[in-house]
Amino acid sequence: MSISDSTILSVQDVSISYLAHRGKVRAVSRVSFDLHQGESLALIGESGCGKSTLNLGIIRLLPKTGRIDQGKILYTTRDGRVVDVLGLSEREMREFRWAECAMVFQAALNSLNPVIRVRDMVYDTAQAHGRHDRVQIRKRMLELFRRVRLDPERVFNAYPHELSGGMRQRVLLALGVLLNPQVVILDEPTTAVDILTQRTILEVLRELRAAMGFSIIFISHDLSIAAEMADTVATMYAGEIVEIGPVEELFYRPRHAYTLGLLEAVPKLSVGAQELVSIPGSPPDLIEPPPGCKFHPRCPFVTERCRREPPPLVEEAPGHRVACFESARVLAHSQPVR
Amino acid sequence: MEATTSPQAVQSGWAAFWKATRRALTGYTARTLLQGLLTIWAVMTFTFVLIRQMPSNPVQIEAERIVREELVSYEEAYSRAASLFDFDPNQPIIEQYVEYLAKLIRLDFGQSITSAGTPVLDQILQYLPWTVFSVGLGLLISFTIGIFVGMAMAYWRGGILDNVVTALASILFGIPNYIIALLIILILGVQLKLFSVAEALGRVDPTIEPGFTPEYIGSVLSHAILPVVTYVSATVGGWILTMKSSTIATLGEEYVTVAQARGLSQWRVLTAYVGRNAMLPLVTRLAISIGFVVGGSVIIEDIYRYRGLGKFLTTAIVARDYTSMQGVFLVIAVSVVVANMLADVLYGALDPRVRVGKEQ
Amino acid sequence: MCLHHRVLEGKMRKLTVLILLALLLTSVAPVIGQAGQAPAGTFYGAWPYFLPPDGHLNSFATGGPSGIGLYYRWVELPMAYFLRAQGEYEPWLAESWEFEGDEAFVVHLRQDAKWSDGNPITADDLVGTYAIGRILLWSDFNYVGEVEKVDDYTVRFHLANPSLLARHLILRTTIRSMAVYGDLAQKAMEVYASGANKDSESWLALQTEIKEFRPEVVVASGPFIYGLEDIGDSFMTLHWQPNSIFSETVKFGEVKIWYGETEAVTPLVLDGKVSYATHGFPPATDQAMMDAGLRIIRGPYGYGAAVYINHDKYPFSRPEVRQAMAMAIDRAESAFLTKGLSALPVQYMAGMADSLVELWLSEEDRAALNTYPYDPAAAEQLLLSIGFTRDANGKWLDDNGDPVVGEYIFQAEWADYGAAAQNAVEQLNDFGFQITGRAVQWQQLDEDLKAGNFTLTVRSWGAASPFPSDQFNQVLRTWNYPGLGEGQKGINFPMEFEWRGEQIDFGKLIADAGAGLDPEAQRPFVAKAAAIYNDLLPVIPLSEALANNPLNENLVSGAPADDDPIWLNGGGSVDNYITYLVMNGILTPGPEA
Known part of the structure; x- marks a missing residue:
């Protein structure tokens, strides 16, 4: 179990699949990445590319039909021990969840039980981790609510439906850091809220992170948010990480045709709408994926080799790894755009 | 006000x-x-x-009965029946209605037509408690079993319990309750002699002095077994299947995953997050069922000679005893309405979203 | 080790046998310790009796002792018991009786009869009973005027309308104790003496008071008695009492009456828990009861299924068509399909029960009746003779060339009459008519029938009454315009017509057949009415219903053989043969009672 000093979570060669009637769906294949102390990692990609599955896999809450076929998820505890999350017992796993690694789900619309008050969910969470001092918990929770700019008393006693979408998202965010986890996974944290709320959420997230120093994995298909929040960005396509690198590198010098496609699909204020390009075709079938590079049927840079041979993930610049035979052409193509 | x-x-x-x-x-x-x-x-x-x-009237029906049972001529039977009943077939219906309404406002249900001198309220009070007891108990048991088994099946979906109970529940759901009752009597009673078809039927052993004695209560409970078992077997399948599908739907909700992600124990997730939410849609059904409890389970009451309000109502219908029928229908209407109000209150207590909706 | 095992097994077996034996003994242990000199043994009846508050102890109102079926007459005795086969009365509370010309009917009560409270049964009780009965509009008063106490044991009924029916009604009336009903009887006499009539306020008020009266006890004249505490929801119990004229002769100390209608009583019967039941059981149950070793008593009812015809509908209004129909329907098949073994095909087709035909008509008169044997060829000849023809498909066309079509409605709830109707439709269609059957809710069918809103339907010919006039009237008054309300036509059979060159007033003829006190004087009228009925067939009788009352000979012994005339008395509530057999001590507890 080799792991560098500052690495808090090391995902090594993880594959996850679902059993469907037609066969095995390879939702995540052989994904590896390291998350460092205080780092913010953004996972970007189209829906269905395996981002959410990967995250559920990390806290082992896959649906019944899903299973982790191989790999390791190494986690460094606060006292410096390294454990394989996949080797934890059910009990240990329960402890691990939320206390070590919290997960804030998409939009929070359905993430809170509609018939239970916020405070009861707070106490539930604390009690599940052996914290029974209600006065203390309440104090801390109110403080966190204040930090995420909520009216603490009102929200604490409210039912979920009495709160707006943005408020619910912040409740969940505050709840997520209640137990002071080292890792917070955010699954589309700003998807279903308006642009102003989005800003607020991003701001409080940044403040919380600055104050508490947790690491973040977040999933988004909103590249501007990724650009703003992330230190590192990983592009996922068809269950694989096809490109990973520092945010500046990846956005300004993309070397994978898919990353480039994602960037070109984002509207920019500086230019007219007519230059928007969407990626032709649709994501591949994960039960019988295409041979070679899985992106090749949609790729404008495709060559004969791409159709035959899967490209390996190769470090082409410091910290910037890419799985593309034609990365040089992609890089060259991407430059005039900026 | x-x-x-x-x-x-x-x-x-x-x-x-x-x-x-x-x-x-x-x-x-x-x-x-x-x-x-x-x-x-x-x-x-x-x-x-x-x-x-409805065709015919109380006097004609009674006359038919007298002809059949006492082997006398129709005319003799008719004049006897007419003198025995407080019923004037020629009174205009609007007049009858006003009279009835005037009494009803004073909570007077009037007197039975076919049993002159017997207040309808007394009749209802004689039968209602037994029906409420037997059908209510059956409903309670049926609902409870349904909730727990349905949830367990959804939780271990595809397991042995699920497969066996689904098959069983579907079969039970499809068999009418009177068939179950007859099968119980004929197979368990007459064939296997597990109980005496003579003594086990009825509401209570009439030789036991009524009162809060162990014998009397024991007799009441043991006599309720057959109707309750029949009622439960005929209705539990519905509850189980509904609870199962509702639980499956709830299990797919995100807040359940989130609760698990928060590290909550299985039990806590199951009770506070799955069970409670999955039960919500069943509450309305339960309320409707409670409302109809007083109507009794006519055929079960008939076959087991368990004389409750349902059996009384059918007897009244056959005899065209308008006032008695009216009384029972009224009690049923009241109980359905009250049960529905109760359901609203209960639903509000269980689901805060509804509560606010009402207040606005 | 093997040996040891076997010894142990032997011991176990012995123990098991012992336990079983002990269980068996306790369960079979006879009921001992009956109070006083009450006979041992229980009679197990079954009846859908009334439960309090509907059930009470006022035998003048529904729900009282009179509501417990045939067992009522085990509690309150009538003056006499009618033996149908002989057409005679056996004296019970009455000792003797006679007509005083056309003026009065006099009853002499037994002087040794006592109530259960020890008081003698006297003329006051009988007069009081009738005083209340008058207020309740008993049909006896169609014939009776004043009721006069002659002495303590003699009562004179003045006849307003001399009829043998008066005797029949009076003698079979149960007498009530004035210890219970005395006040009401007193008021009844006062109201009657005041000149009030049945529409007067005082009369109606007393009627209500009588119906609402709830005595606390029963004062019985029969050998059995009960109180409210004996009415349970699953069975009620009658206890023996020592003061009745039958107390010494009855052989049962207790009567247990299971509650229930047919469906509820059937398993009890099959399980051997019922001595005797009068419920009408369907043919399938009938077979199951025979398989269970029960004896089935098949007493005649005196009526049965008939094809009812709307005489406004051509061509059914033609007598020849009805005669042809009578020959085109196989009545044996019809009877079997209607009630299995519990129905017989009608033989004489005279509008009265076959047993009554034999009792009332001379051999010569009987020979003159057309028995309409099953003969489609003869039926065909008859139709051809009145100008009917068959079309290419063999279907009948009437003399106007119209097809013989019609709807045959039947009672949806009555399995037996439904079967009779469907079979009749089938047989008539085989013959070449075009009849369609349709099930109708039974009370609705009665309304349709009264309104004349039908072509063909099924209902009863005949009646349970032993009087021919009652038998004729079941069809000709109850379901025909003379007996129906304003605007209702029923079968609309014309009651005045020319028959064999003679002008007939059928209503008067039938009335004459029941008028007066001399059966011999009635006989020619009966014969003539029967002959006319037989020829014109206002309805077409098909079968006569028989009861199928199960008798469990494990629970009762001493029942006479099947050919004993007592069985002709039938399984009704009044004059039931079981009542006769129990009161006279002929029926005794069986080996398992």
């Missing part, structure tokens, strides 16, 4: 009264009550007219 005794109110008495009334009427509770009363009145009026449109 709020009292308006302030000086201003006295000065403009009517206006204040009107205002207070309006305020009270727009109150949710008052509105619900009024709605309930209107419903009951409408049902009462509707049945009043309807049952009198």
Whole structure:
């Protein structure tokens, strides 16, 4: 179990699949990445590319039909021990969840039980981790609510439906850091809220992170948010990480045709709408994926080799790894755009 | 209604009264009550007219019975029946209705037609408790089993329990309750002699002095076993299957995953997040069932000679005893309306979203 | 080890046998310790009796002792018991009786009869009973005027309308104790003496008072008695009492009456828990009861299924068509399909029960009746003779060339009459008619029948009454315009017509057949009415219903053989043969009672 000093979570060669009637769906294949102390990692990609599955896999809450076929998820505890999350017992796993690694789900619309008050969910969470001092918990929770700019008393006693979408998202965010986890996974944290709320959420997230120093994995298909929040960005396509690198590198010098496609699909204020390009075709079938590079049927840079041979993930610049035979052409193509 | 005794109110008495009334009427509770009363009145009026449109009348039916049983001529039977009943077939229906309504306002249900001198209320009080006891107990057991088994099946979906119970529940769900009752009597009673078809039937052993004695209560409970078992077997399948599908739907909800992600124990997730939410859609069904408890389970009561309100109602219908029928229908209407109000309250208590909706 | 095992097994077996034996003994242990000199043994009846508050102890109102079926007459005795086969009365509370010309009917009560409270049964009780009965509009008063106490044991019924029916009604009336009903009887006499009539306020008020009266006890004249505490929801119990004229002769100390209608009583019967039941059991149950070793008593009812015809509908209004129909329907098949073994095909087709035909008509008169044997060829000849023809498909066309079509409605709830109707439709269609059957809710069918809103239907010919006039009237008054209300036509069979060159007033003829006190004087009228009925067939009788009352000979012994005339008395509530057999001590507890 080799792991560098500052690495808090090391995902090594993880594959996850679902059993469907037609066969095995390879939702995540052989994904590896390291998350460092205080780092913010953004996972970007189209829906269905395996981002959410990967995250559920990390806290082992896959649906019944899903299973982790191989790999390791190494986690460094606060006292410096390294454990394989996949080797934890059910009990240990329960402890691990939320206390070590919290997960804030998409939009929070359905993430809170509609018939239970916020405070009861707070106490539930604390009690599940052996914290029974209600006065203390309440104090801390109110403080966190204040930090995420909520009216603490009102929200604490409210039912979920009495709160707006943005408020619910912040409740969940505050709840997520209640137990002071080292890792917070955010699954589309700003998807279903308006642009102003989005800003607020991003701001409080940044403040919380600055104050508490947790690491973040977040999933988004909103590249501007990724650009703003992330230190590192990983592009996922068809269950694989096809490109990973520092945010500046990846956005300004993309070397994978898919990353480039994602960037070109984002509207920019500086230019007219007519230059928007969407990626032709649709994501591949994960039960019988295409041979070679899985992106090749949609790729404008495709060559004969791409159709035959899967490209390996190769470090082409410091910290910037890419799985593309034609990365040089992609890089060259991407430059005039900026 | 709020009292308006302030000086201003006295000065403009009517206006204040009107205002207070309006305020009270727009109150949710008052509105619900009024709605309930209107419903009951409408049902009462509707049945009043309807049952009198049924062919024949009490005297003719009784005359038929006398002819059949006592082997006398029809004319003799008719004149005897007519003198025994308090029923004038020629009285205009509107007159009967006004008379009935006037009595009803004073909570007087009138007297039975075919059992002259017996107040309908006494009849209902004789039968109602037994029906409420047996069917209510059956409903309670059926619902409880349904909730737990349904949830367990959803949780271990595809397991042995799920497969066996689904098959069983579907079969039970499809067999009418009277078939179950007859099978129990004929197979367990007459064939296997597991119980005496003579003594096990009825509501209680009549040789035991009524009272809060162990013998009497024991006899009441043991006599309720057959009807309750039959009722439960005929209805539990429905509860199980509904609870199962509702639980499956709930298990797919994100807040369940989130609760697990928060590290909550399985038990806590199952009770506070899955069970409670999965039960919500069943509450309405339960309330409706509770409302119809008083109607009894006619055929079960008939076959087990368990004399409850359902059996009484059918007897009254066959005899065309308008006032008795009317009384029972009224009790059923009231209980359905009350049960529905209760369901609203209960649903509100269980689901805060509904509560707010009502208040707005 | 093997040996040891076997010894142990032997011991176990012995123990098991012992336990079983002990269980068996306790369960079979006879009921001992009956109070006083009450006979041992229980009679197990079954009846859908009334449960309080509907059930009470006022035998003048529904729900009282009179509501417990045939067992009522085990509690309150009538003056006499009618033996149907002989047409005679056996004296019970009455000792003797006679007509005083056309003026009065006099009853002499037994002087040794006592109530259960020890008081003698006297003329006051009988007069009081009738005083209340008058207020309740008993049909006896169609014939009776004043009721006069002659002495303590003699009562004179003045006849307003001399009829043998008066005797029949009076003698079979149960007498009530004035210890219970005395006040009401007193008021009844006062109201009657005041000149009030049945529409007067005082009369109606007293009627209500009588119906609402709830005595606390029963004062019985029969050998059995009960109180409210004996009415349970699953069975009620009658106890023996020592003061009745039958107390010494009855052989049962207790009567247990299971509650229930047919469906509820059937398993009890099959399980051997019922001595005797009068419920009408369907043919399938009938077979199951025979398989269970029960004896089935098949007493005649005196009526049965008939094809009812709307005489406004051509061509059914033609007598020849009805005669042809009578020959085109196989009545044996019809009877079997209607009630299995519990129905017989009608033989004489005279509008009265076959047993009554034999009792009332001379051999010569009987020979003159057309028995309409099953003969489609003869039926065909008859139709051809009145100008009917068959079309290419063999379907009948009437003399106007119209097809013989019609709807045959039947009672949806009555399995037996439904079967009779469907079979009749089938047989008539085989013959070449075009009849369609349709099930109708039974009370609705009665309304349709009264309104004349039908072409063909099924209902009863005949009646349970032993009087021919009652038998004729079941069809000709109850379901025909003379007995129906304003605007109702029923079968609309014309009651005045020319028959064999003679002008007939059928209503008067039938009335004459029941008028007066001399059966011999009635006989020619009966014969003539029967002959006319037989020829014109206002309805077409198909079968006569028989009861199928199960008798469990494990629970009762001493029942006479099947050919004993007592069985002709039938399984009704009044004059039931079981009542006769129990009161006279002929029926005794069986080996398992």
